[in-house]
Amino acid sequence: MSGHADERLSGALGRCGYHPRMTIDWNREVLDQIETHVQQRLRPRLDGLSDEEYFWQPVPGCWTINRRGESSAPISYGSGEFTWDYGPASEAPEPMTTIAWRLGHMIECLESMNGTHFGGPQTSVETFDYPGTAKEALQQLDDAYDAWVSGVRGLGNSGLAEPQGSKSPAEFADAPVARLGLYTSVEVFHHGAEICLLRDLYLAEPSRQRSRTSFYAADGSRVGHVRRRLPRDRVRM
Numbered sequence: 001m002s003g004h005a006d007e008r009l010s011g012a013l014g015r016c017g018y019h020p021r022m023t024i025d026w027n028r029e030v031l032d033q034i035e036t037h038v039q040q041r042l043r044p045r046l047d048g049l050s051d052e053e054y055f056w057q058p059v060p061g062c063w064t065i066n067r068r069g070e071s072s073a074p075i076s077y078g079s080g081e082f083t084w085d086y087g088p089a090s091e092a093p094e095p096m097t098t099i100a101w102r103l104g105h106m107i108e109c110l111e112s113m114n115g116t117h118f119g120g121p122q123t124s125v126e127t128f129d130y131p132g133t134a135k136e137a138l139q140q141l142d143d144a145y146d147a148w149v150s151g152v153r154g155l156g157n158s159g160l161a162e163p164q165g166s167k168s169p170a171e172f173a174d175a176p177v178a179r180l181g182l183y184t185s186v187e188v189f190h191h192g193a194e195i196c197l198l199r200d201l202y203l204a205e206p207s208r209q210r211s212r213t214s215f216y217a218a219d220g221s222r223v224g225h226v227r228r229r230l231p232r233d234r235v236r237m
Contacts, residue, residue, distance in 0.1 A: 027157050030178060031149060034185040038145060042192040045199065046138060053202050054100045054134035063087075064098040065130050080129035084108075099198050103137045104130045106191045110144035113184060116168050117177075118151030145188075152181050 055064060063073055063085035073085035073095075084104050087094070108128045114120035131137035152160075160178040172179050202208065 030181045045196045049134040051134050056202050059096050062096045062098050063101050065100040077125040078130040079127050082130045082132040084130045099195050102191045102195050107140045107144050110148050114147045
């Protein structure tokens, strides 16, 4: 690369607030990824989640969360009043799942990692007390997420560089702890996106079709919305 090109690249990077020779705080970067997503994208989209949405089945026969003894799934996990549907490995596609199922899975994963790596209660699908209402699920999600972020922050850069060792998940035994942090972020992105899509599909059902006008504050956060029914002959954009 020519000297002029080097100067142009250096200038461009400088304008972006980044210099090639700066010291990178990897702990901060790992956390910024999940914190930005949860605080600015995912969590605001979950506000107002009702129990009807929480348990809504987009197609018949979804895996979901049920009162103990009421599930028709091959396997029911959980230690409390409500259980989480599951089944043995099969070549057939797994059933669709509800918001309740996906939130329960995401919360249990966070709680399990908090217990394994950060001194929280030891948690598994067998011992987790699955939430039976949307309100309870969102509170569990907030608590589990806060504990996870606090635990990762406490590792610092040196902790992220340590080998995970024999702690769960076993497939990361020879990897640095940073891989677990990044993998957990992917799980939150993945299942969070699915939950948001299910909320959109719930609102798009013909019986609930409405136009939805949202209002946003200067910082981009939603502060309210107005709904009204669309005439049948209008296309919902």
